[in-house]
Amino acid sequence: MKLFKSVSALILTVLLIVALNRSWNFGSPIPPLGKFLNPFGGFWQNAERKEIPDEAVRINGLKGEIQIIYDSLLIPHVFASNDEDLYLAQGFVTARHRLWQMEFQTHAAAGRVSEIIGKAALDYDRTQRRRGMVWAAEKAKLAMEANPVANTMVTNYTKGVNQYIQSLTYKNLPLEYKLLDYEPEEWTTLKCALLLKNMALTLNSGEKDFEMTNALNLFDKTTLDLLWPDNENVGDPIVDNTGNWKFNPIVLDSIPLAVPKELIAISALEKAQPDVGSNNWAVSGKKTHSGAPILCNDPHLGLTLPSIWFIIHLQAPGVNVMGASLPGAPAVISGFTDSIAWGVTNAQRDLVDWYKVEFKDALQREYKVDSAWRPTHQLVEKIAIKNSAPFYDTVTYTHHGPVMFDRLFNAEGEKNNFSLRWVAHDPSEEVVTFYKLNRAKNFSEYMEALDHYASPAQNFAFASVSGDIAMRIQGKYPVRRKDEGRFVLDGTNTQTEWKAFIPNEQNIVHKNPPRGFVSSANQYPADTSYPYYITASSYEAYRNRRINKLLSEMTEITPRDMMELQFDSYNLKASETLPLFLSFIKIQELTESQNLAYSILKDWDYENTTDALGASYYEAWWNALMPLVWDEIKEAKVALQYPTAFTTIKLIKEKPELNFFDILTTPEKETARDVVHQAFLKGVAAVDSWKAEHNQEPRWADYKDTYIEHLLRLPAMSYHVQHGGNREIVNASSRKHGPSWRMVVSLEKNGVRAWGVYPGGQSGNPGSPYYNNMLNSWTQGSYYTLQFDSNPTRYKAVLANLTLQPE
Template identity: 30%
Template sequence: MNGINAYLATKPSLPLEFQLLGFFPEPWTPADVMVWAKMMAFGLTRNRKTELKRYHLLAKGLSRERIAQLMPLSPENGPALFSLMPKRMLSFEKRVSVESPEKTRPNDANRKSAEALLAMMKRLPTLAGASNNWVLGGSRTLSGKPLLANDPHLLLGIPSTWHLMHLEGPDENVIGATLPGLPSIIIGHNNHIAWGITNVAADVEDLYVLQESDDGKGYLYQNQVKPYQIRTETIHVKGEPPVALTVRETVYGPVISDVVEDIPDAAPLALRWIGHHPFDTTLDAYFTLNKAQNWTEFKAAMKRYVVPSQNFVYADVKGNIGYFASGLLPIRKPGHSGLYPMPGNGEWDWQGFIPFEELPEMFNPEQDYIFTANQNIAPSDYPYTISLEWTGYYRSTRIEHKIRNQEKHSIADMITMQLDTISLLHKDFVPVLQKLTPTSVRGQQWRERLLTWDGNMSLNSQEATVFHSWYVGLSGLTKPETGEEYWIDYPSYFLTAMQNGDVACEALKMTCLEYATQVLEQTLARWDDKIPAWGQLHQATFKHPLLTHTPLAFFSDRKIPFAGDMFTINKAIYDPENFRMIHGASYRQVIDLAKLDNSRYIHPMGQSGQLLSPHYDDLLPLWQKGEYLPNKTKDYPVADRLVLEPLMSDSNI
């Protein structure tokens, strides 16, 4: 911190963005690091959005049963993380969260409020993507020691989310990926242990519908009127008067519906989020983690972890592997599933948090491998509900298949897995494709091509282009009910509809298979005879937050062809409007516990955010081609060296 401020005190020539804005940065403070860590944690939680979607659909007149069809919960047939669980975790009565049917339907004003909030959320960048990590024990590797892989998928942008760093001190020697300004490594290894993270996808958010007092100064809570705690946030706008934002705080958290236009008769919505917990020691957890030398010390670091809840996979140089679900996870009353906003009257408050000793964990499992890809990490007998909205069924299935399909693995095998672009979504839709009855010769030919295709979303694949254009077209089926142009996040809804029929198809006076056939014909007509390869459409896009809105975007922004889709191990989430890839692997690492200096890592763009720097985008072609940098703590070239020394007080001078 003092080094940054000492540099700013020299009045240096600032990067182009500052010059264009006519802005000189304020002194750096510890709060700057903590706030950015909080923003990342907030971006990695998403239950508020799905709760709001269900609330909006309910207000539109859809039944809870229909909403459950349109927004199905995670499938039960995905690979389980835990084949064996410690018996101590199975001795509790299962807490079943079933949504109570007695709740009243939101009124039309609430529908408009939810609609406005959802529209606002769409305008904000979504950090959460998905991630993979896995660790193999020595019995499954060529070296006889563990291999650990991790590739967190986040929003692509400029500068890169991560910064590659080797941090060396008197009692630590750690390397990996960190956030700029943070004096510890988030993902990586030291001389003794290695770790990787993925999002647990835990439900650590709840929306509460408030019953406001007649004078609007408070809300009904536990049969009493509780006054809002009001504060004013002042936002300074260059060249304009400051904007004063009034924030109303409740026992749950801020009233988030206040950020949209006031709608008479709309009930206020307050957000409770674990990130508002007053004692967040997550940064302390990382400081401790960086110095840990074994499983016991690793778990001691996890005890200080609060948010965002992460799946940590672990390995050490002695050959041990492990898993721990970190974070503070709320306990809800039976009847509160976390899927819908609940009355904010005190009846549905959280009942505490899952005790640390009862969080899911695993150490040296019999199968000698562990993997996570945002899938359900809780066994069926687990006494608490961590979440009902998991992802990663396709990726986790593919990862486990790749691990089990080979007896011994090398670093090269780990890299091949991270770059895998076989999409199991295609495999699931093969039975649907088999039943399509296109009338055109071209439609019949393409149906056969899609049936014989292996589902590889490679750069040169025309099949990938046709398949995803067709899949996106299918999502138009839900628009009359949801109001959403695209509904691509729920493939199991479309699979069920195509196989069993659905009221949305009946409303169109056709069967769902007839609808799917029609969409295939329309897809082919869209492309005429010039169907582009997947890489021509599907390009990883990196936009500068400021320069992309200026003529300088030509120089600042980057786009590069990329394989994969949102369901491949090498995950690549696209904008359904144009297939532009917006989320992907923000960092990749493969750690070799047999010889740590054999490890590899990479991230997209470069180490510098300065447009004219040679390191602005020098890592991008390596990342795109699946190449890596050596992950070494010694014997690497050094262009510049920065030595930090403790600040001495006057009494020590």
């Protein structure tokens, strides 16, 4: 019996050791519990104290000693004696706080998520491979390596990241590696390029070619132009130059518009997120209290943890810059120096075209171009899958780009093949732009820096200590004929290819306008006199007009005024629609709860503040209205897109008898008035259902429920926050998107002053007090003063000193 007990205990011990040191999958993967729970090396070691000790680290390859001062927000102020050391230090210190985020995002960009989480990510990975993300990044990598400035930046940044990776043991791996049971791989310059291409995907992949092709075939050109106009004539474009364009534009030969006549079945391609956008503006010293220009920027991106941005201050001979950097790439993207400031918003332009491809046969080794057959290039993509055999996918390339949709992928009964032409596939050198912007002293150097910028297309606001303000809409834009780019193009005809790009000197620029400010909020870029044809998936219609109205009225502007404007929650769309909508309501037919909603809306001041009840009822009403109005589109069996809110409202006001207002499922003939009333009833029912479920009044912050989500969608590492605003509002915070970085810079001659905040913290470690320490300030519209001094001895509230020393 004793022997049996001893053997049984031994067997159980062995089984326990095996169990605790292997991964398990019960619906979702579980890490090896032995390693994960080990008090000396597991997740316990990821808990961090608020106090950080001073430290000296020896680094291979440094030319000199680097001093890094952490301020009270864990912002590193890096002081180096040369460019090589500066970017090596940036790579090292960024990886120190954001390594897992950096690597996970490059895996996502490259279509390698299945390696980490398994089969659930296979379709996503196939999409990324077929989109040509690695192909584009490899071309960008070669372009960067061929440019001495870019090569210095990315090579040394990569060295710094790898120096940090090499210092890691399991004990100090970021928590997510332990959760998912894998380890970081070597960082490469390709990964830097992948991150930049991933940002292009987020910002410049918007298009609606399939949807517009289907709309043209379902309706007619007149209806299409009514519902989806190229220019909605909202007013307040970024630049209103009233015909004062001093150049001779490129004019292409006209060709007939050839659009596929059949409906396209493809619908599963995820579209660019409509809540992605941004605000920026620069105000002349003539309008400010101090007499100095003020520049503001708040990019609207996904609200995620770890935070999208990493604040850093970089100082070396010739450079003294601070602002938001992109973890995984060198330089500062949105920021300021001791001479200038700049901020970016998305330019929205359509830089994606789809071509219908005709293959010779099912092997896809040849395709037709101008009545001749050309060879394709085929790449077999091996997609590694955690705990499964690899998946192999053959991707065919034409001279346009990758064939994303064919019989092997996302066919949905579709017999046609479609290749992708995208500006971001072309080699470019954006890092050179930021190298030069980070060192720019004046307007001319800002302009020279932007000459190197191609993708993703952005609106660059500018202000300088010398008093200049400017806006440049910069990117690589194909010259298009009227309607070109709106529909799927004929891939067998070389006449439909991009023939030229708008020269840099003909891109839209505005310097020191008489009104005393420049601004952009993703609206239409210029007045109709701009000689080039412009199209996009959508343009903003409300934030731009609200910002411009307030800036036009303001005088003696202070930085505090600008912070309040960034946090402005006035719902312009509601103010322009609600009085009319309420007049359509059949008051005598309302129930008690509907009467209550009517009264709340009638008394609402159009402010989407956290406590506003009217904001919740209006949002529910609007969400019910769109599918009722556009039921013809909702019920279509092919890819289509709703017209914009602005166009919908315009049609309600100007064409209330339009056939589209007739609801398909009823025998009656409805008008706009009827549909608005029915949407009101549905909206109230939705709010009543929410009230019953949550047992509380529908305060806007609760009803909207802004959610800052961890990249792995882990609730324990994510946060629900109380935040006002909404899409189409200056404080453009929806449920999962919003201001990812707020910055205000006063360009004063006796010293630049700056303030900033973002929804999270500098650390990517959920066990750190600096993971979310800025979150409350962000939700309340508060800012932190950004310490900015070229002298390391003058810093206050120093958290810690890190010294990097040559080995």
